[in-house]
Amino acid sequence: MEISVCSATSSENGDVGSQRDLRLVPERLHRREQERQLEVERRKQKRQDQAVEEEQSDFFAVAFSRERAAVQELLEGESSAERLEEAAARLQGLQKLLNDGVRFLAAYDLRQGQEALTQLQASLAERRQELQPKKRFAFKARKKDSASVPRGGAAADAPATEGIAAPSLPSKAEGALGLSWACGFSHRDSQVLEMSADELSQRDVLLSELSGCTVRLYGNPNTLRLARARGCKVLCGPVTTSVFLEDCSGCVLAVACQQLRVHTTRDTRIFLQVTSRAIVEDCGGIRFAPYSWSYEGIDRDFEASGLDRSKNNWSDVDDFNWLARDVASPNWSILPEEEREIEWD
Known part of the structure; x- marks a missing residue:
């Protein structure tokens, strides 16, 4: 049952x-x-x-x-x-x-x-x-004391002409850069280097082979290129077109521009104002923050550059070595706010 x-x-x-x-x-x-x-x-x-x-x-x-x-x-x-x-x-x-x-x-x-x-x-x-008119240079007639001239030739920092205090320039377009530049500094170590607005106005600037230098560019250049710099601080007024960094490390850069391109650069902080999206390629340890350098006459230089101060894409960065859109690139990051306070001068 x-x-x-x-x-x-x-x-x-x-x-x-x-x-x-x-x-x-x-x-x-x-x-x-x-x-x-x-x-x-x-x-x-x-x-x-x-x-x-x-x-x-x-x-x-x-x-x-x-x-x-x-x-x-x-x-x-x-x-x-x-x-x-x-x-x-x-x-x-x-x-x-x-x-x-x-x-x-x-x-x-x-x-x-x-x-x-x-x-x-x-x-x-x-x-x-x-198109610029050729300048007539007046050479000094007096002879220099041989003891005052370093071995191997004329003093590197002394201008060759009387009354002209131009920054040192590469004698030719350097290496792979392949460009002719109007002004800049090259092969300097642990120096403070400056250029005025009159020297920079709409010119192309090359800074190369610098180590431990502080560079202040007060004015509105057309382009800026920083190449092979180590442990340098570079402060620049508004650049009309593009800024290029190449083969740099341990640097601090403050710049405003239309477009920024960073190539083969490591461990560098960039305080940026840019109207497009910045580009990094073959880089590591790049950190970005908003542009914060200021000097007397910067408003005039921004007006001359044509940059829109209200438009700043400092945190919009494209990494050519990182194509995954849903995962952040490990090659660059945003600089924390507590680390953005810096003594520029």
């Missing part, structure tokens, strides 16, 4: 379980249908995004090529102040076009565009130099 009761109970439990499974089937099917619909929507959105990016890339390629050819034509023709000013204005538009393309262009296309822009900026600087 007990066996009959147990069998009946088991049968009833089995029926209840079967009914529960039958009720769960529509729910599982419904969830699977929802997941399928979501996946369809994701794929559709991805195709739409790819189509938009391809359309934007095509537009960029046509516009960039057209403007680049226009600038080259202006620079290759007979030089005049008007033609060079038009070329400079078009270059700024070309830079803005490239800055806007950071959102959708591939890293290779960005690199190619920046290299083309750098070459055009260098050509513009050379043409500007050619």
Whole structure:
């Protein structure tokens, strides 16, 4: 008798379980249908995004090529102040076009565009130099005491002409930089180096082979390049176009510009104001903070540079070596607020 009761109970439990499974089937099917619909929507959105990016890339390629050819034509023709000013204005538009393309262009296309822009900026600087009138220098007639001249030639820091106190410059375009620069400092160790607004105005500045130096650039240069610097502090007024760092380490930089590119640089703090997105490549230990250097006349220099002081993308950085958008790059970071207080002077 007990066996009959147990069998009946088991049968009833089995029926209840079967009914529960039958009720769960529509729910599982419904969830699977929802997941399928979501996946369809994701794929559709991805195709739409790819189509938009391809359309934007095509537009960029046509516009960039057209403007680049226009600038080259202006620079290759007979030089005049008007033609060079038009070329400079078009270059700024070309830079803005490239800055806007950071959102959708591939890293290779960005690199190619920046290299083309750098070459055009260098050509513009050379043409500007050619238009400047030749200065007549008056050499000192008196003979120097041989004891006052270091072995191997003239004193490195003494100007060769009377009344001219120009900073030292590389005699040729240095190494892989491949550019002609108007002014700057080179091969200095543990010195305080300064340039005034009159010396800097719309000129291209190269700082190279510096160690333990403090450099203050009071004014509005056209471009700035810092190469092979170790343990230096570089403070610069607003730069009209681009700032390049290459092969630097342990430095502090304060700069405002349209575009910043940092290459093969390590353990460097950058206090930045930039109207586009900064770019780092082959770097490590780069830390960013807002631009905070100030000096008398900086408002005038910002006005001359054409930079929009209300627009600062100092924390928007693209790392060409880190393409994962959902994971932060390990090569750069934001400088904590408690570490941003610094004695500039």
